[in-house]
Amino acid sequence: MSPVSPYQVCVAFLTRVRADGRPEVLLGRKKTGLGSGNIVGLGGKIEPGENARDAIVREIEEESSLVVDPADLRQAGLVKFAFPYRENWSQDSTVFVGSRWTGEPAESDEVAPAWYPIDELPLDEMWDDAKYWLPTVLAGGRVLGDFRFGEDCRTVSEHELHDPHLLSAG
Numbered sequence: 202m203s204p205v206s207p208y209q210v211c212v213a214f215l216t217r218v219r220a221d222g223r224p225e226v227l228l229g230r231k232k233t234g235l236g237s238g239n240i241v242g243l244g245g246k247i248e249p250g251e252n253a254r255d256a257i258v259r260e261i262e263e264e265s266s267l268v269v270d271p272a273d274l275r276q277a278g279l280v281k282f283a284f285p286y287r288e289n290w291s292q293d294s295t296v297f298v299g300s301r302w303t304g305e306p307a308e309s310d311e312v313a314p315a316w317y318p319i320d321e322l323p324l325d326e327m328w329d330d331a332k333y334w335l336p337t338v339l340a341g342g343r344v345l346g347d348f349r350f351g352e353d354c355r356t357v358s359e360h361e362l363h364d365p366h367l368l369s370a371g
């Protein structure tokens with residue numbers, strides 16, 4: 202199910218626990234580019250010379266102003282997106298989760314960040330794949346998933362969740 206040379210991206214989900222004990226995740230309304238209008242995690246393309254961890258630290262700061270120590274991010278998996286009807290959208294995304302950072306989230310040109318309760322994720326406004334793996338990752342699990350989008354390039358037409366033990370440590 203893997204597309205031909207997909208580009209490599211990364212995504213992060215920062216979490217906090219409110220004073221009343223309710224866990225929340227930082228998501229954002231994407232303002233530009235692929236998936237604009239969707240509610241997404243922070244993230245973007247891995248640049249030449251970067252590894253996924255370097256890239257996600259840079260993207261988090263560019264998109265939200267938050268500064269994260271790379272060692273404070275847990276690599277929670279890899280999700281592969283294939284768009285057979287729009288090959289150049291196909292991408293592999295390394296997923297990170299973290300709960301330590303410095304600063305306050307601020308809106309950028311790319312994303313308007315906001316906190317969402319983890320038990321009420323806005324899945325209807327996210328990419329269609331998120332419902333298959335994001336709750337698992339936010340519950341402390343790992344994901345290794347393959348998703349194929351249909352002709353509308355919005356709806357998952359096929360997906361496989363593999364054993365996350367196949368992921369390399371990172």
Ligand SMILES: CNc1ncnc2c1ncn2[C@@H]1O[C@H](COP(=O)(O)OP(=O)(O)OP(=O)(O)O)[C@@H](O)[C@H]1O
Binds near residue numbers: 234294
């Ligand atoms: C298809 N289903 C999807 N489900 C969940 N998340 C998705 C996604 N498709 C893209 N993403 C995320 O979107 C970011 C890349 O998007 P992309 O437009 O390439 O990035 P962005 O414009 O920020 O790139 P640069 O800032 O130019 O690097 C990156 O976090 C990636 O994981």
